[in-house]
Amino acid sequence: MAEHLSPSASMTTIRQDDFIQSIYQSLQYIACYHSPDFLQALHEAWQREPAPAARDAMGQILINSYLCAQGQRPLCQDTGIVVAFVQVGMQVQWDAKLSLQEMVNEGVRLAYGDPDNRLRASIVSDPAGKRLNTRDNTPAVVHVELVPGDKVEINISAKGGGSENKAKLAMLEPSDNIVDWVLRTVPTMGAGWCPPGVLGIGIGGTAEKAVLLAKQSLFAPIDIHELRARGPADRAEELRLELYEKVNRLGIGAQGLGGLTTVLDIKILQTATHATSLPVAMIPNCAATRHIHFTLDGSGPAILPVPRLQDWPQIAQESGTPMRQVNLDTLTKADILQWQPGEQLLLSGKLLTGRDAAHKRIVDLITSGQPLPDGLDFHNRFIYYVGPVDPVRDEVIGPAGPTTATRMDRFTDTMLGDAGLLGMIGKAERGEATVDAIRHHQSVYLIAIGGAAYLISQAIKAARVVAFADLGMEAVYEFTVENMPVTVAVDSQGHSVHETGPAEWRPKIADIPIFTA
Numbered sequence: 001m002a003e004h005l006s007p008s009a010s011m012t013t014i015r016q017d018d019f020i021q022s023i024y025q026s027l028q029y030i031a032c033y034h035s036p037d038f039l040q041a042l043h044e045a046w047q048r049e050p051a052p053a054a055r056d057a058m059g060q061i062l063i064n065s066y067l068c069a070q071g072q073r074p075l076c077q078d079t080g081i082v083v084a085f086v087q088v089g090m091q092v093q094w095d096a097k098l099s100l101q102e103m104v105n106e107g108v109r110l111a112y113g114d115p116d117n118r119l120r121a122s123i124v125s126d127p128a129g130k131r132l133n134t135r136d137n138t139p140a141v142v143h144v145e146l147v148p149g150d151k152v153e154i155n156i157s158a159k160g161g162g163s164e165n166k167a168k169l170a171m172l173e174p175s176d177n178i179v180d181w182v183l184r185t186v187p188t189m190g191a192g193w194c195p196p197g198v199l200g201i202g203i204g205g206t207a208e209k210a211v212l213l214a215k216q217s218l219f220a221p222i223d224i225h226e227l228r229a230r231g232p233a234d235r236a237e238e239l240r241l242e243l244y245e246k247v248n249r250l251g252i253g254a255q256g257l258g259g260l261t262t263v264l265d266i267k268i269l270q271t272a273t274h275a276t277s278l279p280v281a282m283i284p285n286c287a288a289t290r291h292i293h294f295t296l297d298g299s300g301p302a303i304l305p306v307p308r309l310q311d312w313p314q315i316a317q318e319s320g321t322p323m324r325q326v327n328l329d330t331l332t333k334a335d336i337l338q339w340q341p342g343e344q345l346l347l348s349g350k351l352l353t354g355r356d357a358a359h360k361r362i363v364d365l366i367t368s369g370q371p372l373p374d375g376l377d378f379h380n381r382f383i384y385y386v387g388p389v390d391p392v393r394d395e396v397i398g399p400a401g402p403t404t405a406t407r408m409d410r411f412t413d414t415m416l417g418d419a420g421l422l423g424m425i426g427k428a429e430r431g432e433a434t435v436d437a438i439r440h441h442q443s444v445y446l447i448a449i450g451g452a453a454y455l456i457s458q459a460i461k462a463a464r465v466v467a468f469a470d471l472g473m474e475a476v477y478e479f480t481v482e483n484m485p486v487t488v489a490v491d492s493q494g495h496s497v498h499e500t501g502p503a504e505w506r507p508k509i510a511d512i513p514i515f516t517a
């Protein structure tokens with residue numbers, strides 16, 4: 001005779017407030033604390049890295065991580081778009097008035113507006129139109145699944161825009177080679193996703209299912225060395241090992257500067273597909289990898305592990321060759337002609353900021369013959385591509401790392417020509433036409449380390465909004481910096497370290513084992 005479950009016996013009740021508090025606390029937590037598996041993998045990669053620029057980049061990310069855990073401030077200025085996968089047990093009932101989406105949004109609102117640790121509101125509504133910042137980082141992206149059981153399982157992440165922008169989907173043919181596709185595709189993603197990180201790969205299903213699997217795969221802990229030690233159990237695990245080895249052999253390295261470690265792990269989830277199809281999706285996770293899993297069983301809000309500062313690797317900034325001191329306030333074109341590709345500089349003085357939305361407005365004003373707003377003058381100034389976190393406590397500004405410069409390429413010739421800009425600071429490579437414009441205007445492009453946002457903000461001594469305050473984090477600020485560390489990425493002759501670095505290190509690392517264990 002069929003057994004019937006008594007509904008009342010196994011029912012769990014989840015209270016709205018417990019759910020919202022759990023979302024809020026988990027988002028605050030992942031904004032500040034790297035997970036132990038990521039820290040260990042990055043520390044190992046830093047210890048093994050033979051390429052000085054890549055090693056320095058990873059060192060800065062590790063120091064930044066420690067400072068964020070200590071100061072409880074965000075790892076990256078891009079505190080992400082919230083993505084929640086919620087599995088609801090079919091024996092769960094809710095003591096709630098809001099929908100699940102509304103409850104997640106409420107948790108996001110509390111987390112991003114927390115006065116003790118404000119996070120950056122990065123979400124814009126009407127993306128194909130007005131692109132207005134929603135000011136509280138809502139709405140979240142929520143995926144819900146009904147599963148057997150009496151608990152609610154939540155995987156939540158705050159996904160950085162720079163890495164999400166590099167997501168790829170290919171509808172391969174059944175006899176196509178997945179490894180070839182990945183190895184062809186990763187170099188096209190450039191450095192805007194802030195390697196070293198993790199590549200999530202979804203295989204099978206339909207187009208949208210492959211993308212979801214790729215995203216879900218990124219929730220698993222980094223364990224490629226354990227997999228190697230125990231040996232692959234199926235084709236997906238074989239692929240993980242093969243891709244880990246071959247992607248790292250590409251020599252892209254940390255921040256795309258050339259080096260031994262481009263990926264810390266490869267994650268793969270697969271499911272059945274149509275006989276004609278081989279959908280493959282790939283989504284990278286950046287160095288500010290932020291995700292956590294928790295369970296609600298009706299007993300109250302989630303309890304998250306208390307991080308212990310002694311678990312963070314203690315590394316000191318290494319003093320390599322002496323850095324050139326640069327006074328931004330007296331700098332001339334003649335000075336920047338002296339700077340060499342790969343040279344490290346310490347910037348002091350005043351610079352302006354600006355990113356996507358401000359660039360669009362500025363270039364629209366210039367091309368329609370209108371003046372820039374009062375007080376906004378780029379002549380002989382440097383621009384820093386950044387959207388900072390608002391300050392809390394005694395800060396002048398919150399974490400303020402670079403955003404992907406490549407998105408500003410379309411505006412650069414006008415900024416260097418008509419607006420009179422001297423040079424730029426950002427992260428990742430520039431396109432060919434932009435490198436030509438840099439050479440033509442005898443300008444320069446400098447990079448700061450993506451993923452070292454709180455560390456970088458320590459060099460910012462004053463900040464004020466100069467124009468477009470309505471753009472929120474995308475407003476134009478003036479920063480006064482002291483000893484801000486940057487590297488010459490494209491010099492005035494158009495030499496680019498994102499070209500020369502990987503080309504130099506690919507052959508050099510060819511004989512170094514990728515797996516140590």
Ligand SMILES: O=C(O)C[C@H](O)C(=O)O
Binds near residue numbers: 077160386387404
């Ligand atoms: O939005 C940002 O500040 C950075 C962005 O995530 C990027 O990597 O380009």
